[in-house]
Amino acid sequence: MRFRAGVENVTTFFRIMQSVEKLQKKCIIKFTEENMQVICNNDANEGGIQVWSQIKIDSIFNNYRIQSNSNNEITVNLTCEALMGALRSVSTSSGTSNSASGSSYETDEVIIKLAKKNDQAVLNFEITGTTRVGRKVRIGHDVKIEVMKPADVVKLSEPMCPEPDIHVLLPSLQKIRTIVERLRSMSDVLAIRASQSGCLQLSINTESVKVDTEWKNCTIPQMMKERASQDDNADDPPPDPEHLFSVLVSVRSFLKFLSSHVVSTTTIACICQNHCLILYVYIGDVADAGGVLTFYIPAIIDDE
Amino acid sequence: MSQAGDIPVLKASVHDVRYLSALLRGVNFANRATVTVTEKGLVIVVEESRTLLGTAYIFSDAFDEFIYHAEAEAPEAQGSQRQQQTVNEELFSAFEIPLNIFLELLNIFGTAGGPATSKPGRFKAWRKPGDESEEHESDGGEGGGAQDEGSSNKKAKTGQFFGGGSERKTGMRLTYIGPGYPLTLIVAEDASGLTTTCEIATFDAEPHLELPFDSDQMMLKIILKSSWLRDALSELDPSCDKLTFIGNPSDVPDAGAHTARQRQRARMQAQPNFRIEATGTFGNTEMDYPNDRDVLESFECEAPVRFSYRFSHIARTIRALQTSVKTSLRIDNEGLLSLQFLMPSSTPRMNPVEVTSNFIEFRCLALEEDP
Secondary structure, rough: OOEEEEOOOOOHHHHHHHHHOOOOEEEEEOOOOOOEEEEEEOOOOOOHEEEEEEEEHHHEEEEEEEEOOOOEEEEEEEEEEHHHHHHHHHHHHOOOOOOOOOOEEEEEEEEEEEEOOOEEEEEEEEEEEOOOOOOOOEEEEEEEEOOOOHHHHOOOOOOOOOOOEEEEEOOOOOHHHHHHHHHHOOOOEEEEEEEOOOOEEEEEEOOHHHHHHHHEEOOOOOOHHHHHHHOOOHHOOOOOOOOEEEEEEHHHHHHHHHHHHHOEEEEEEEEOOOOOEEEEEEEEOOOOEEEHHHHEEOOOOOOO | OOHHOOOOOOOEEEEEHHHHHHHHHHHOOEEEEEEEEEEEEEEEEEEEOOOOOEEEEEHHHHHEEEEEOOOOOHHHHHHHOOOOEEOOEEEEEEOOOOOOHHHHHHOOOOOOOOOOOOOOOOOOOOOOOOHHHHHHHHHHHHOOOOOHHHHHHHHHHHHHHHHOOOOOEEEEEEEEOOOOEEEEEEEEEEOOEEEEEEEEEEEEOOOOOOOOOOOHHHEEEEEEEEHHHHHHHHOOOOOEEEEEEEEOOOOOOOOOOOOOOHHHHHHHOOOOOOOEEEEEEOEEEEEOOOOOOOOEEEEEEOOOOEEEEHHHHHHHOOOHHHHHOOEEEEEEOOOOOOEEEEEOOOOOOOOOOOOOOOOEEEEEEOOOOOO
């Protein structure tokens, strides 16, 4: 089992971990030849929120080499905090804005590799840099990991979801977050509705207050219609463009997803009525997306 | 109820919610607030411990649109249910709303300015170090005799009450159809077409504590710039439990005291004209205000007064004090304290000329003291 790569885009890696860390303390990272998958699928998560992500190797790593007996894939279980700690000691120094106040060296290279120290598998970070006076520095971080057995890896499976009823391109997550934070104090359940005409609503409804926040003219990605027309039931009457598809989710789960605003450029939400809300958070431009974080938030089934 | 449904009792709108939310935030210390609607505007009343009464007066010209339509005459049987009454030939409607929810919703886009309004009941930090230091600077400049410029500067200064804020303005529209109906609030952002529609449940208004201030029995009346009082109160340690206001009539300088120095000496020897005394577990703090026009714009005191109040009640007024421009402090012979804070107001689109100033009033009963 061999793994070695240079980390090129530390900031993106750090931000991905930042948004994942809000969900659970430990996460699973599966390295394959093409991509890195960050997975949070703990049942104990608040409201059952899960993250499955695919990040292209090129968008974070360079000189990427991987070898293993199971299809050249390595799956590890690690503590987000520890990984972030290692990344932080790089990102603070390489970030241009922090370079003055942060550490006194310029990072030249960051290499991560799989290693074994005292019978403990670790992910070794080796940071080399140059100080102001031109001396070389080397910083090492060992992040304790647990390599998962291939048998356990097979058991990992993404949640099964029906064909979404509607896709909608979300407005800026930052803005949504401001709104949802206000709503959190008033309700535990949030309704998310969207229509083909481009209307998006976030609503709460409690005894004392009823709030609907509405965006008009949201982009409804067209791919849905194409796929629908390929379906067998293409001869169904065309859906009413004003019809709102809705799903109820826990406000707190939704806020956890919103913490991914640090990494997001484009986010598409898919509503599966009475089932779940799926959110695709694209990293980098949609055109050449470096990767996508997929959040699954299960629906709360309202008895009414 | 149905006959009231045709014409809403209240329709009001503003194009910038910041002034409105600054006013409401000033009285946001209890969850339930009674809103009274008259033709002249809105009165929002909040009370605590049957001792402290906070009232925000928002006059109709603070709104871009304000239409009050008195509720239809109720049948006798329902008379008690209805809040509509006739007092001094003036019609009014009253209802109760959860004030903190209303404020949160006004600030739903994070554009209402000021510190966050969340966490009702918990008292906010005394001041934000950042904006306080700015205020000090500007106050220092004006204290140096630029009294007249003060009013002309006022408009420019009001901007800083909202911490510079973003340029994006948020408008809102209020509709109240009548008793039994929710209060409908629409908050809209100017540019993006983003709107929030809220329906806030209303409750029948409960009778409130009445603390009539008898101005004939007024013992002390002081008008001063709010920053002078705010700086004093924010100096005090939050662990204080009692605050005493002491006023003494200003001595007319002796006929003999002609020179400024003599007058000054006389002033030094005399009792302090106005003193704030705080008592806590860890000690006392005394602060004296000179009867100087630069400090106290007006000072009227008939006889020596000394009344104490619970500090936690006075602390409730700080949020309003922080945003206000001018303060009037009055105490009557029974120790009832009336604090009126003049709030900055926007220039409405309708009639930019005559603007009635909105204000917040707090009335607080004095502590009974052992003689």
